[in-house]
Amino acid sequence: MAFETLPLFRDDAYLRDCEATILGINDRGGIVLDRTVFYATSGGQPGDTGRLVVAESLLPIGATVYGEGKAEIVHVPLEGNAPPDPGAAVRAEVDWARRHKHMRMHTALHLLCSLVHFPVTGGSIGAEESRLDFDIADAGALDKEELSEKLNALVAADHPITTRWISDEELADNPGLVRTMSVKPPTGSGRVRLVSIGVGDSVDLQPCGGTHVRSTAEIGRLMVTKIEKKGRQNRRVRLAFAEGA
Ligand SMILES: [Zn+2]
Numbered sequence: 001m002a003f004e005t006l007p008l009f010r011d012d013a014y015l016r017d018c019e020a021t022i023l024g025i026n027d028r029g030g031i032v033l034d035r036t037v038f039y040a041t042s043g044g045q046p047g048d049t050g051r052l053v054v055a056e057s058l059l060p061i062g063a064t065v066y067g068e069g070k071a072e073i074v075h076v077p078l079e080g081n082a083p084p085d086p087g088a089a090v091r092a093e094v095d096w097a098r099r100h101k102h103m104r105m106h107t108a109l110h111l112l113c114s115l116v117h118f119p120v121t122g123g124s125i126g127a128e129e130s131r132l133d134f135d136i137a138d139a140g141a142l143d144k145e146e147l148s149e150k151l152n153a154l155v156a157a158d159h160p161i162t163t164r165w166i167s168d169e170e171l172a173d174n175p176g177l178v179r180t181m182s183v184k185p186p187t188g189s190g191r192v193r194l195v196s197i198g199v200g201d202s203v204d205l206q207p208c209g210g211t212h213v214r215s216t217a218e219i220g221r222l223m224v225t226k227i228e229k230k231g232r233q234n235r236r237v238r239l240a241f242a243e244g245a
Pocket of ligand 1: 106107110195208209210211212
């Protein structure tokens with residue numbers, strides 16, 4: 001049976017905890033809540049870790065994933081922890097230090113995307129390091145130092161980050177908005193969320209369901225650590241926090 005979880009992180013990525021009710025437990029012991037602040041793994045961003053506070057006890061959550069049809073969000077307890085019964089009231093608390101790094105990194109990848117005008121073929125976000133793969137035949141098209149400098153200029157300019165919604169049809173009419181070949185924008189619900197960076201979308205505009213910071217200054221200084229050749233056409237750009245997070 002599929003449930004529906006209200007994804008509170010979508011409208012406010014800064015929520016660290018919420019009260020919720022357990023709707024059900026799946027066959028692998030995963031806990032489905034009616035609402036949550038836990039981001040579920042998707043679009044290259046890892047799902048959150050944290051804890052559920054049930055009565056007086058703490059239940060550590062080691063992963064968060066989507067269940068059937070992306071409507072339900074499943075909180076996976078660390079091994080050896082039995083889930084409470086459906087109907088129980090819980091407080092869901094996200095591991096904020098880790099999540100905030102994901103938000104900074106995720107936003108940094110949008111900046112990288114805005115600077116490298118080639119199709120994105122893959123990507124991955126981590127708390128310490130992230131990467132984007134681009135479809136570029138010319139190995140010399142990217143320079144590590146130059147990219148780092150441009151990224152840090154965008155960070156220092158403190159551009160605001162905002163979101164707005166458009167319909168699936170509007171997105172279909174503007175295919176240029178989609179930068180990633182590997183990750184399809186989350187269509188199907190009738191509307192898609194656009195993430196805008198800069199006043200009047202001056203830096204970047206693309207559909208994205210992830211969590212981002214409010215302004216580019218919050219990302220902190222960045223460093224392109226490596227540009228690797230991955231196959232004939234692919235270049236992998238690796239990013240880290242310059243101050244080691
Ligand atoms: Zn994003």
